[in-house]
Amino acid sequence: MSLFKIILNSIPRPLLIKASYLVRPLLRLYLKGTRYTDPIDGKSFRKLLPYGYGKQRKNALSPSTLSLERHRLMWLFLKNETSFFTSEKKQKVLHIAPEQCFLDRFRKQENLAYTTSDLTSPIADVKADICNLPFEDNAFDIVFCNHVLEHITDDTRAMQELYRVLKPKGMGIFQIPQELSRDKTFEDDTITDPKARTKIFGQYDHVRVYGRDYFDKLRSIGFRVDEIDYTKKMKEKELERFCLMKGEILPVCYKPSS
Secondary structure, three states, X not given: XXXXXXXXXXXXXXXXXXXXXXXXXXXXXXOEEEEEEOOXXXXXXXXXXXXXXXXXXXXXXXXXXXXXXXXXXXHHHHHHHOOOOOOOOOEEEEEEOOOHHHHHHHHHOOOEEEEEEEOOOOOOOEEOOOOOOOOOOOOEEEEEEOOOHHHOOOHHHHHHHHHHHEEEEEEEEOOOOEOXXXXXXXXXXXXXXXXXXXXXXXXXXXXXXXXXXXXXXHHHHOOEEEEEOHHHHOOHHHHHHOOOOOOOOEEEEEXXXX
16 A cells, blocks of 8 residues: 555544645655656646546655646636636635635635535534534535545535535535446445445545536536537547547536526
8 A cells, every 4th residue: 555545544634735835846846857747736747646546546646736637627727717707896705625725725815715625624614514514594605525426425505505505696615526437326324334435436535426417416416517518629648648538527516596
């Protein structure tokens, strides 16, 4: 078992977040090169770090921003296809379980009123349960909630809360680990052994594996959902240079105005 895999599976996430701030400068210096580029900060490396609680993916974790494939994909989508970074109107943003690669950059955006929330993360502004968010109805223009719902037992309630706090005509991006070859989402709470859960669900603290029906579940809550394969807009050289996962779907959700 690789060192990174041991670390991921044995150290609690809040401690990993704190420790990452100390080791990141050393990793960035050690892996400096020209082959791969993190589009979030523009820095390049000879290789990226492996990542995965079960099977590890090569060149997945950026040593500078700690972004993964999904983060780099979302950044490129927001930058190239939306007015997220350029809107003259101030946008209220809620970020559930904020990722380090985005946190400081989004906070510095003058066109964003940026709020973060999580139950356990040491870097979140508001400590709250996603199933009972302490925000008013229709409060935010944009909501991000990435790789969270697979941890939540009552994901229906969590989706309802995301819908409630999003403004009409607002946009949400709710990424999840997903098996597109699977028609229906799989759950089995009788599997309790952490190693077995990692093997079956991809991570010891995941409660389900989402299939293609994930998008329809979001629609059943009330969202209009665009299933965007943004990697189709990129050249093979770009996919390789930015270390993206070809075919990954961005679930871009909108709350109807009525």
